[in-house]
Amino acid sequence: MKKLERDLGLSSVLAISVGAMIGSGVFILPALALEIAGPAVIVAYALAGVLVVPAALSKSEMATAMPEAGGTYIYIERGMGPLLGTIAGVGTWFSLSFKGALALVGGVPYLLLLFDLPLKPVALGLAAVLILINIAGAKQTGRLQIVIVVIMLAALGWFAAGSASGVTSANYASFFADGIGGLLAATGLVFVSYAGVTKVASVAEEVEKPGRNIPLGILGSLAFTTVLYVVIVTVLIGVTDLTSIAGSVTPVAVAAESTLGEFGVIIVILAAILALISTANAGILSSSRYPFAMSRDKLAPPSLSTVSERFGTPVFSITLTGAVLLVLIAFVPILDIAKLASAFQILVFGLINLAVVAFREGSTEYKPEFTSPLYPWMQIFGTITGLLLLTQMGSVAIGGAVVIIVGSIGWYLLYVRSRVSREGAATDAVRRRVGEDILIETESMIDDSPREVLVALTKNLDSDREQSLISIAADLVRPDDGRVVAVRFEEVPDQTPLTENIAMQSSSDISYESRINSLSAKFDVDIEADEIVSHDTKHAVVNFADNRGVDSIVTEHEPLRLRSRVLDDPIDWVVRYSPCDVLLVDNLGYNRPEQVVLSGGGGPYPPPAVNVAEAIATANKSDISLWYPADPNETDKYRQAINDYRIALSEMLPVSVQVESPRADGGRPSNPDVVVRRGNVERLRSVLSNDTLIFPRPGCTTITVYPHNAGQSRLIRWLFERLTF
Known part of the structure; x- marks a missing residue:
């Protein structure tokens, strides 16, 4: 079996991770988040970066334990089993599809600043072109990705440096006017800005010294991007009137126009178009591989893993992903696209944290070169805070997450369960813990x-069957010198009053008590006999x-x-x-x-x-x-x-x-x-x-x-x- 050469150093890892993150997070989402949290959106970006750290650490650990070409779905499916693997695969697929749609819907307005064209037809046209490019097999090379990252960083750095002198402190007034609820809602919205932080794990097999370069690359790029986002958004708010950029479809261009003039606007537009089209293409490429991988694992129909002999690509998987992308662009508002993309990413990051716990506690061979610090509290923190963010993002995000979970469970029950017998490390870990508790x-x-054991005699029994029941009870209480209470229950009709005459002992009752008393000596156990008459035996x-x-x-x-x-x-x-x-x-x-x-x-x-x-x-x-x-x-x-x-x-x-x-x-x-x-x-x-x-x-x-x-x-x-x- 051929192996991939480990020739990606730390700089390449940083470029891949940074390039996967910068896009909609800086060119689109600030304006949408401003409407929710006001100037506190600056804190929202910083907070989102912090809340991504547990998933980044967890993904780094799993990538060094299993440095294989693959995605998030692979780790979660192996760690949590086919059911949660199905949820993760579907959730990641939708998250990346929504991110691609967000990049196109949010990127086209920058293009329309140069050309007077209708927005949605242009976005749909670009999406169709990118889908065909992916079907044909053309994809961006690593060198092109580095060039795009360099151009974006240069443009954004020039924008921040050139605009910093125009910052007005009055624009930060009423910083937390929308309260903690607004801050958390905005944090959830911009969470998708960091979705690409763990993308380097998909090429972990090609990274040299993975135990060092993968965690350093992921955490270093996360820290760099978080600082970049905070700086850009701080400048963006400080140089413009909030009413002019809150809700704007081209917030960075609006800010550049007020500080850098027409030339600055053109530079920002070109950087935005380049970044967002690149992000959309990467989204189609990445998301289409999830149905492909799930199909290979029998979690999806086999047609989705069929590779075209002509193009050498999974045509059905790309076509399905493209169809979802086109529907999103055509019918879903941009704010809802952003919320759903973040919601699905939060869901997947939560599963990543749980997967590490599953691998650590299970019996599966698991030897990572890098281990997450503060385990398991770091993973618990990441999971709980993710759920908290979901609750603050509104009905669209919560509803989307619920639909994904319920739909994935339904798909698992109807299609996957009968075809897959694998189980994840979590199942084994929980099973062994349950077994230990039961022992x-x-x-x-x-x-x-x-x-003390009650022998309830609720029907007329012969003496042998009666003795069998009392013998069982005697064996149960003998080790502790306990007592057996043998009670014969008699039921009389409701219309019969419970009088002393009813309660008087018959010859049968006397015979019963005599038999029970004789058994006490035979079984060497204290046995007490009694009779109860009632209207309701039970x-x-x-x-x-x-x-x-x-x-x-x-x-x-x-x-x-x-x-x-x-x-x-x-x-x-x-x-x-x-x-x-x-x-x-x-x-x-x-x-x-x-x-x-x-x-x-x-x-x-x-x-x-x-x-x-x-x-x-x-x-x-x-x-x-x-x-x-x-x-x-x-x-x-x-x-x-x-x-x-x-x-x-x-x-x-x-x-x-x-x-x-x-x-x-x-x-x-x-x-x-x-x-x-x-x-x-x-x-x-x-x-x-x-x-x-x-x-x-x-x-x-x-x-x-x-x-x-x-x-x-x-x-x-x-x-x-x-x-x-």
Whole structure:
């Protein structure tokens, strides 16, 4: 495989980065931002430059770790996975497309100062020419880019030096008249001025000494450009009446006319046209490569990565990008174009910061030559401040960001997910962190056995099934010398008053209490018998558990029949509103089990289920088998994380543990005596669940554990668990 020669030194890196930034940020946006923040736009440019620093540091780090030809999308997709990679690819594509449109819509007015022509037709014509140039394969060379940068800097330097003497301090009066809201809104608007700061990462493979030259080039160009913007905007405001440039389509030319005369105006016009057309061409070239790269990664249709045999360029990708560009120029106002370009760039820069965290915390091999200082606080700062800016930019920017996110998620679900099995470093990092948290909770729960368990007898059971339920509860409380409360719940019609006659014990009740008392000696556990008569069994069970403060409820629950699905099953209600964990037992007999199975859907086993399985296995000196579904699509990272979790869990449990997966025919890998599995309240009344599909009716007693909802933190962890496992 051929490698690119590393022949780009620090000066070339600086030229590429500076050239990618200077354009609309100085020739167009100052006038638009002035209408929002007044003279405080000077601070807005400085603040925007500061807020770009976290993304610049993050991109520098990733570029030195992966110095390959590519763009922002590549880093985010590898770090955050295909879903966020899709959002980043689409967001960057639109951001660059909007920036190209902004350059043309904002650059043409400078041209019209020399020629009396209609604005939009000229902008559309120039866009069409640039699209055809990109399709044909012609592009600006590095030498031409340096020439353009030199001309721009010379013109801007001449403008600043020649106009400085005409600065009037009165023009800076009422500096913060529009308040912090106006300042932040203007900062968000001009944020796109710094979008090109990380463009050098796309040629990182060609940079010599990347660990030194990439961060120095990116940060040096950012500092230089920030100072240049602040100086130019300060002079721009100081030499002209604000009303004459606020909202002007050619603010630099207006200022040059008042200080440098007609010749100065011509120089500024030529520099602006050259810079903005160059920016537009670079925008088309860069943005069209994102659908191309996404297509190669199967995140977009394969036609977008097809390279024309005649031109050697991705014609479909360029054509699609060009069509978007033409629509923007024709129908979207310039202020909205600027806001949307900045909004998408803020979104992408936020993902860049998160990608660094993903690489650092994940198990992916990641060895950057340069590391961002103040990690992870720098990345957190960049992400939070980016979101803050978005909230201050108005409904257009927020709406655009939401549309990009929602649309990208929809595209991922409908097109990408079935075609791509990759996962990012972030998924692995979050997965391992979730697994570690679950192991910590599991260990804590094993050390803290239930002290009191309620056995809720809600139907007439024979003595064997009754004894099985109490035996399970006894095994749970025995390690902590706890107590079992066996309560027989009887329901009477609403029209029957609850009188003393109803509450009088029958011979059946006396026989029941006698049986329970005899079990106390047999199981060597304190067992208390009781009977409760009520109009509503489900409420009586929950009220008793709440008032008594029991740690768990054990009750029999057969697989749901059609009647219970239609008419509702009282046990369903108990599970949903119980103040503690609920163990639903599909009771097929329980007598000193030799093999206890923990059944799961592929991720970590819930701590309450592990606690139950461990207590039963310890009480009966049994083995535990970990059942898990075999997934042919699981990644190596997923498989390794699951294996590490199971090894740690096995070492934690005081009994013998083995791991098994289902047979290819869907049958059981072994013949257990008891199966303990996770319960999902939302699927309690579903016809099919994951476990039902994998292990249908295992032929033995099944205990389904429904953990009590401990609040929002558990819900958040459950969401992370579902996303990563």
